[in-house]
Amino acid sequence: MNNNIIIFGYGTGISRALAYRFGKEGYAVGLVARNAEKLEQATLELNTHNIEAYSFSSDLSNIENIPELIKRIKKQFGEIKNIHWNAFHEIEGNLLTTNPLDLTKSFHIRVSSYIATVQACLDDLKRNQGSILSTNGVFSLDLVGIDFVAKEYSSLAIAAAAQYKTTNLLAHTLADxxxxxxxxxxxxxVDGTPGAEDKAYTVHPETIAEQFWHLQQHKKETTVLCGKTIKVA
Known part of the structure; x- marks a missing residue:
């Protein structure tokens, strides 16, 4: 089979744009999310645009099910050559109002499930000189100007920061x-998503997908910034 990319946490924003961007370059695409009906619709839509796509319904918060999920994906693709981690738990609010259990769920998806998936795919990724590509947000960065804005989204920012650190550590761990x-x-x-309504500045999903494609082609940078909402020194 030709090159492929498995998108963990498929939705209608960034991951959809990425599926089209990589798909038009000849990549077969695997879509992983909880809603089987929506996944099937997304797969059919991609197929109508001559993109080879397959869906795999799974709740990524259930870590014990990840090895079986990977077996299902490998049965279809043979080997997993690249992965895109786009899964997250919807969470809002500041630290004084957030239910701590929601923080646990958010961390669990962004870090624990992420690591479990990488571990399950790692042998394939090594054999194929593959890629681990991760989506994150600017609130993950530890800068005063960002924290000033992020305080009202601090529940999200904490887990995002953990995911940011996880990805950097994976890069160092796999450097050799x-x-x-x-x-x-x-x-x-992200333009077109519920959180972007009435916002002064948004980033188009296609712009983000193009950035991922650039990274995949050149394989040099570990972290890149896409968008200009908050000034980052």
Missing amino acids: SDVYVSQVIVNGF
């Missing part, structure tokens, strides 16, 4: 292997 690790930090609300 042929596996490329990188992340795009989205500096803005």
Whole structure:
């Protein structure tokens, strides 16, 4: 089979744009999310645009099910050559109002499930000199100007920061292997998503997908910023 990329946490924003961007370059695409019906619709839509796509319904918060999920994906693709981590738990609010259990769920998806998935795919990724590509947001960065804005989104920011650190550590851990690790930090609300409504500045999903494609082609940078909502020194 030709090159492929498995998108963990498929939705209608960044991951959809990425599926089209990589798909038009000849990549077969695997879509992973909880809603089987929506996944099937997304797969059919991609197929109508001559993109080879397959869907795999799974709740990524159930870590014990990840090895079986990877087996299902490998049964279809043979080997997993690249992965895109786009999964997250919806969470809002500041530290004084957030239910701590929601913080646990958010961390669990962004870090624990992420690591479990990488571990399950790692042998394939090494054999194929593959990539681990991760989506994150600007609130993950530890800068005073960002924290001033992020305080009202601090529940999200904490888990995002943990995911940011996880990706950087994966990059260092795999530096002597042929596996490329990188992340795009989205500096803005994603155009077309509910959170972007009435916002002064948004980032188009296609722009973010193009950034991921650039990283995949050149395999040099570990972290890149996409968007200009908050000034980052």
